[in-house]
Amino acid sequence: MRVLIVGAGSAGLTCAWRLAREPSTEVVLIDAGVDPGPDVPSFLLRDMVLPPPFYWDYAEFDRGYFLPRGKLFGGTSAVNATAAVRGHPWCYDAWGSPSWRWERCLPSFRAIEADMQFGAEPYHGHAGPVPITRCELGGFDHALGDAYVRRGLARIADHNAPGHLGFGPFPTNRIGDDRASTLRTLLPELRGRPNVTLRPQTEAVRVVMAHGEARGVLVRTAQGDEQLLEADRVVLSGGTFGSPEMLFASGIGPADGLRTAGLPVHVDAPEVGANLVDHPYVQMGIEVSDPAKPAAPPGKGALLTFELDGPGHLQAHAFAYRTRAVDPSADPCSAAVTCALLTPESRGRLELGTGRARVRLNHLSSDVDARRMAEIVARVADVVADLASEGALRLPADPWWHADDLPAACRREVVTYHHPVGTCRMGSDTASVVDEALRVRGVERLMVADASVMPSLPRGQTNLGAMMIGHRAAEFLLEAPPP
Ligand SMILES: Cc1cc2nc3c(=O)[nH]c(=O)nc-3n(C[C@H](O)[C@H](O)[C@H](O)COP(=O)(O)OP(=O)(O)OC[C@H]3O[C@@H](n4cnc5c(N)ncnc54)[C@H](O)[C@@H]3O)c2cc1C
Structure with missing residues (x-):
């Protein structure tokens, strides 16, 4: 079986890694971005902000801000903050x-990871390629933690223990200071394998179909040539924005929108690009008073998870990070205390536009979400106020979170927590874009495997979930190879 995987990110590289272990499977893995080679420069593994060629040029359409998505082998796992929080079984x-269901996803989560502290637990792996560890907390994290505990919140050691809520170190996929991205961990295992072809700087233009089947992908090389790459199975792993864009370009999407954009209609699939959901996120800018007790860089400090009143595990994240990690010109004491709503109701969409598709995140468009975000901010702001009165931090002159109308202030401040999913929704209903085995409805031999298939967000970050999906896609392919 020859499998062509488009997109060497979190999910695509994991799918390739699992398939490559079966010698009878031939894997061709392409990505529009570069392969930095076996000796990855350290800035690519460590810096939180990389030079523009390593990103796609997506922006939030209504608000205009940049939406980073990695454009290199490793994909967004190679540009992210390495928080390795999976969410809970009920997600x-x-x-x-x-x-x-959780028990069907757990074997793939376990196969991917080697949890350094809790690998012996039944809900963790100990022998996978991605090391998960927890860092020493920074001084400011200790102050925050003490304040949360005084308010009755629990200290926890492992955010990935099913059902755990409270304050504790971020699980993080790191090797020392390096991101243990799929670029760093899985790609080296694919190099030199006789059944694997790696094709960097190869951009998929569209899926080529005949008689309702995917036969391959038309690609554009770095030199600008177009080539047809044929395969028995095509797996789109271009991410939450890239995969629906590839489906649009292949004539799979809402018929009216495709016609208006001058594209052919092969499959009228109204949900392609719909159901976009992301964690809304706000930041409270503060200054840590003691330079010897700074906030930690993103993903290295501590995380608080707590529940709101209401049905169905409504949850929030809060953590602090050192601003300098993302803005080298920032004062060393400058930090942000951040809050995210993990269970949003608001939905956005990815729309066909001229050129790049329009990403409309629609954060907090639902009044319920705006009220819940305000409740989260108010609770965390109380702790921030306590720490300010104790002298552990300094507030800005007019903190936005002191607004009388806090839901409205949250709507002004909200940005992305960088976890968009849902634009190629998986489901058993015929309206879903892919079925439960990730096959695109209406086209044989074509799958989508990445964060875009998540029907809803986990109450955690999305990198390990995307990897789990890539791993399961490979297993589906191996269970049902072509005749
Ligand atoms: C700044 C930032 C911080 C984050 N921090 C965290 C975190 O701390 N923890 C966490 O769990 N998650 C985090 N995330 C989110 C997480 O990294 C993503 O959810 C995850 O990487 C998505 O994986 P994916 O496989 O769906 O897509 P990606 O990893 O984005 O992979 C898609 C790949 O497809 C390629 N591609 C796209 N279109 C084409 C095309 N037409 N032709 C060829 N190749 C194509 C891209 O170049 C890319 O390599 C963060 C994200 C960002 C942006």
Whole structure:
């Protein structure tokens, strides 16, 4: 079986890594971005902000801000903050498919990771390629933690223990200071394998179909040539923005929108690009008083997870990070205390436009979400105020979170927590874009495997979830190879 995977990011590289272990499977893995080679320069593994060629040029359409998505082998796992929080069993059970219940996803989560502290637990792996560890907390994290505990919140050691809530170190996929991205961990295992072809700087233009089947992908090389790459199976792993864009370009999407954009209509699939959901996120800018007790860089400090009143595990994240990690010109004491709503109701969409698709995140468009975000901010702001009165931090002159109308202030401040999913929704219903085995409805031999298929967000970050999906896609392919 020859499998062509488009996109060497979190999911695509994991799918390739699993398939490559079966010698009878031939894997061709392409990406529009570069392969930095076996000796990855350290800035690529460590810096939080990389030079522009390593990103796609997506922006939030209504608000105009840049939406980073990695454009290199490793994809967004190679530009992210390495928080390795999977969410809870009920997040996956809520996807509504017996094939994706927690107990069916857990073996793939375990296969991917080597948890350095909790690998012996039944809900963790100990022998996978991605090391998960927890860092020493920074001085400011200790102050925050003490304040949370005084308010009755628990200290926890492992955010990935099912059901755990409270304050504790971020699980993080790191090797020392390096991101343990798929670029760093899985790609080296693919190099030199006789059944693997790696094709960097090869951009998929569209899926080529005949008689309702995917036969391959038309690609554009770095030299600008167009080539047809044929395969028995095509797996799109271009991410939450890239995969629906590839489906649009291949004539799979809402018929009216495709016609208006001058594209052919092969499959009228109204949900391609719909159901976009992301964690809304706000930041409270503060200054840590003691330079010897700074906030930690993103993903290295501590995380608070707590529940709001209401049905169905409504949850929030809060953590602090050192601003200098993302803005080298910032004062060393400058920090942000951040809050995210993990269970948003608001939905956005990815729309066909001229050129790049329009990404409309629609954060906090639902009044319920705006009220919940305000409740989260108010609770964290109380702790920030306590620490300010104790002298542990300094507030800005007119903090936005002191606004009388806090939901409205949250709507002004909200940005992305960088976890968009849902634009190629998986489901058992015929309206879903892919079925429970990730096959695109209406086209044989074509799958989508990446964060875009998540029907809803886990209450955690999305990198490990995307990797789990890539791993499961490979297993589906191996269970049902072509005749
Ligand atoms: C700044 C930032 C911080 C984050 N921090 C965290 C974190 O701390 N923890 C966490 O769990 N998650 C984090 N995330 C989110 C997480 O990294 C992503 O959810 C995850 O990497 C998505 O994986 P994916 O496989 O769906 O897509 P990606 O990893 O984005 O992979 C898509 C790949 O497809 C390629 N591609 C796209 N279109 C084409 C095309 N037409 N032709 C060829 N190749 C194509 C891209 O170049 C890319 O390599 C963060 C994201 C960002 C942006």
